[in-house]
Amino acid sequence: MIKTKLIKLLADSKKYIAYNIFWQWAALISQIIIVYIIANIIAKLPAPLNYMDVVKLLAALAVRFVSDRLASMASYRASVDVKRVLREKIFDKLLRLGSSYNEQIATSQVVQLATEGVEQLETYFGKYIPQLFYSLLAPVTLFAVLAFVSVKAAAVLLICVPLIPVSIVAVQKFAKKLLNKYWGIYTELGDSFLENLQGLTTLKIYKADEMKAGQMDEEAQRFRNVTMKVLTMQLNSTSVMDIMAYGGAATGMVVAVSEYYTGNIDVAGAVMIVFLAAEFFLPLRLLGSFFHIAMNGMAASDRIFELLDMHEDDNSETAVINGADEGIEIDISNLSFSYDGERNVLGNISFELKNGSFVSLVGESGCGKSTIAGILMKRVTGWKGSVTVNGQDIRNISDIDIMKNITLVSHDSYLFKGTVRDNLMMGSPMASDDMMTAALKRVNLADFVESEGGLDMQLNERASNLSGGQKQRLAMARALLKDSGVYIFDEATSNIDIESEEMIMSVIRELAKTKSVLLISHRLANVVNSDDIYMLKDGVIVESGTHDELTANKKAYAYMYENQMKLEKYKEEAVL
Numbered sequence: 001m002i003k004t005k006l007i008k009l010l011a012d013s014k015k016y017i018a019y020n021i022f023w024q025w026a027a028l029i030s031q032i033i034i035v036y037i038i039a040n041i042i043a044k045l046p047a048p049l050n051y052m053d054v055v056k057l058l059a060a061l062a063v064r065f066v067s068d069r070l071a072s073m074a075s076y077r078a079s080v081d082v083k084r085v086l087r088e089k090i091f092d093k094l095l096r097l098g099s100s101y102n103e104q105i106a107t108s109q110v111v112q113l114a115t116e117g118v119e120q121l122e123t124y125f126g127k128y129i130p131q132l133f134y135s136l137l138a139p140v141t142l143f144a145v146l147a148f149v150s151v152k153a154a155a156v157l158l159i160c161v162p163l164i165p166v167s168i169v170a171v172q173k174f175a176k177k178l179l180n181k182y183w184g185i186y187t188e189l190g191d192s193f194l195e196n197l198q199g200l201t202t203l204k205i206y207k208a209d210e211m212k213a214g215q216m217d218e219e220a221q222r223f224r225n226v227t228m229k230v231l232t233m234q235l236n237s238t239s240v241m242d243i244m245a246y247g248g249a250a251t252g253m254v255v256a257v258s259e260y261y262t263g264n265i266d267v268a269g270a271v272m273i274v275f276l277a278a279e280f281f282l283p284l285r286l287l288g289s290f291f292h293i294a295m296n297g298m299a300a301s302d303r304i305f306e307l308l309d310m311h312e313d314d315n316s317e318t319a320v321i322n323g324a325d326e327g328i329e330i331d332i333s334n335l336s337f338s339y340d341g342e343r344n345v346l347g348n349i350s351f352e353l354k355n356g357s358f359v360s361l362v363g364e365s366g367c368g369k370s371t372i373a374g375i376l377m378k379r380v381t382g383w384k385g386s387v388t389v390n391g392q393d394i395r396n397i398s399d400i401d402i403m404k405n406i407t408l409v410s411h412d413s414y415l416f417k418g419t420v421r422d423n424l425m426m427g428s429p430m431a432s433d434d435m436m437t438a439a440l441k442r443v444n445l446a447d448f449v450e451s452e453g454g455l456d457m458q459l460n461e462r463a464s465n466l467s468g469g470q471k472q473r474l475a476m477a478r479a480l481l482k483d484s485g486v487y488i489f490d491e492a493t494s495n496i497d498i499e500s501e502e503m504i505m506s507v508i509r510e511l512a513k514t515k516s517v518l519l520i521s522h523r524l525a526n527v528v529n530s531d532d533i534y535m536l537k538d539g540v541i542v543e544s545g546t547h548d549e550l551t552a553n554k555k556a557y558a559y560m561y562e563n564q565m566k567l568e569k570y571k572e573e574a575v576l
Contacts, residue, residue: 006121006301009308010085013125016078020071020130021137027067028138028279032145033060035275043268071130079126086118089308096312104310108194109187113307116186117300124297128290135165135283142280149269153255157273157280160248164241164284178233180299182226187303189219241288245281252277320401322390327355328405328485328516330376335385337371345371346383346539351532353486358512360519360527362557363536369520373490376518377408407484411491413475415463421455423463423474427481439480443473444503469500476504486516493526501526524561525568533557 007014037057041049090113094101101110139161146154196203196212203209256273259265265273321328330353337346346368353359361369374380375387378399387394394402415423424436431439436455440446448470449457463471472492479487489508493501505526511517512529519527527533528547535543535550535557543550543557550557 005305006124006298007129009089010082010125012085013078013081016074016081017125017130017133019074020078020126021133023067023071023074024130024134025137025141027064027071028141030060030064030067031279032142032276034064035272039268039271039275042271043266075126075130078130079122082122082125083118086121086304087114090114090118090304093308093310093312097310105307106187106191108190109303110307112187112190113300113304117297117304120297120300121304122297123290124294124301128287128294128297131283131287131290135287138283139280142276146273146276149272150256150259150265152264153252153259153273156255157248157252157277160244160251161280161284163244163248164281164288178226178230180302182230182296182299185219185223185226189216189223192216192219237291238288241285245278245285248281249277252280319392319396319398321397321405322392324390324401324405324485329353329355329390330486330516330518331386331388331391332372333386333388335372335375335383335387337368337375337380337383344539348385349536349539349541351534351541351544353516353518355485355516356514358509358517358519358529358531360521360530360533361536362521362524362527362533362560364560365522367536368539369536370490373408373410373488373518373520376402376406376488378402405484406486406488407479407482408488408490409475409479409492411472411494413472413478413492415459415466415471415474417459417461419455420449420457420459420474423459424455424478424481427478428483431481435481436477439477440474442480443477443507445470445473445477467497469496472496472504473500476507480507480511484515486518487511488518488520490520491522493521493523524557524564535560 034057037053037060041053044050090110094110097104139158143154143158146157193216196216200209203212253274256265256270256277260267260270332352333350335346335349336344338344349368349372351359361372363369371380375383376394378394389397389402389405416426420440421433421436424439425431427439428435433455437446440449449455459465463474466474476492487508492508493504496504508517508519508526509529519530521527530547533543533545533547533550534541537556543553543555545553551561552558
């Protein structure tokens, strides 16, 4: 019922747990004093009420009130500390895993663990753990006090107490298995919902939304079924615990009344036992209520530990690229990669990106171009061969230094909700307004931004209030502000208007004069000015050279280039 690994992970919360237990115990002592005073008042009836008894009673009530408040505060502090520490550890783990984290765990599952999972553990630390220890302390304290009144009655009450934890243990194994199934179905439902939400437009276009809705209904029904099983299990176990608690308290009361009638105890003693009998069982009964939430929390913690225990590359944060200030040279040799271990996406790829060079990777969709970009940005792992940056194995270079010196601009670069300034400052936090405006001018976006409020222009989520071309040009401006040694453009001009494409390519060609540029493109007109062009087919380089050399060879590249030119000419004629 206690997960030691979890306790060790959240060691800072232990002091708040201890405070909670102490103040609950103080409240119990106050309750005993209150009952003792009331019992003596009843025993003295019909004598007039003693003024000092009233003062003592009020003082004990005040202590009880303060103790309860302090126990609640300690519980709150433990809960807050748990949420803070766990979410920090989850986020830090994702940072250490790097951009390739989604190869090991789905983003939707991470979100569920960091929200719902952590919330469940909040109750585990804030309520369940303190209540567990207090439930052991309270009966012993009550027995020690009531034994002076009636050993027989106190012993009967103490003997009945273990019946509740026995019932808890009886359902624990079944509950753990059921809750693991619950969390499995819950995360699957979250994955499906997120995927369908992100692809809703596509589903509408192809009129497949009803089919997906039907699948979601089936998954939701599975989740409802397992949820009902969890609730039924909780209800049944709660009913059993109620029977044990009330039955045990009633048994103790009967013994106390019997002892009074036989003359073994007086009225005050009988009243004390009757009033305090329930206190033997209430802590454990409350523990039983927390138990089910705690079991859910422990099931969530198993998933959290799976994330925290995921393998991460043993890269030192001090492993930086040597000589990065003078320039960066990337050498790829015999690079091979497979997603499933059966079909090679890349097969023995070899090429160089020399300092200050303009290199292009071309080929049809699915030939492995973007996979190479993912490897260079350390988003893709598990490849074979050699990839070096300034002579250093890229696997031994920290993710931080890779991100510092290599910038990737893809066709779907993420833009955040906020101002244009906020998004541009991600490229260079110290950039002035003039520098940001200059970057916008380079991508021909300054006039538009100025007309919409300048750098304080508000962007919606994912910049939905910009066109595709404007989004891409803003992403390009952000990349220019970063001023890294190497730029990788992965289909940066796809799915945008011709005007924006020409503007972006003009910036790329200008950038290639001072920086190392790797351009990945399916449109060959964009790579004409490259120093070296590598054409991929089925994950293999089939041709390499300059544009003139490749067109002169009249092989795959020349054939693809010719067909694209014919198609573009046909489109122009059709428009005219």
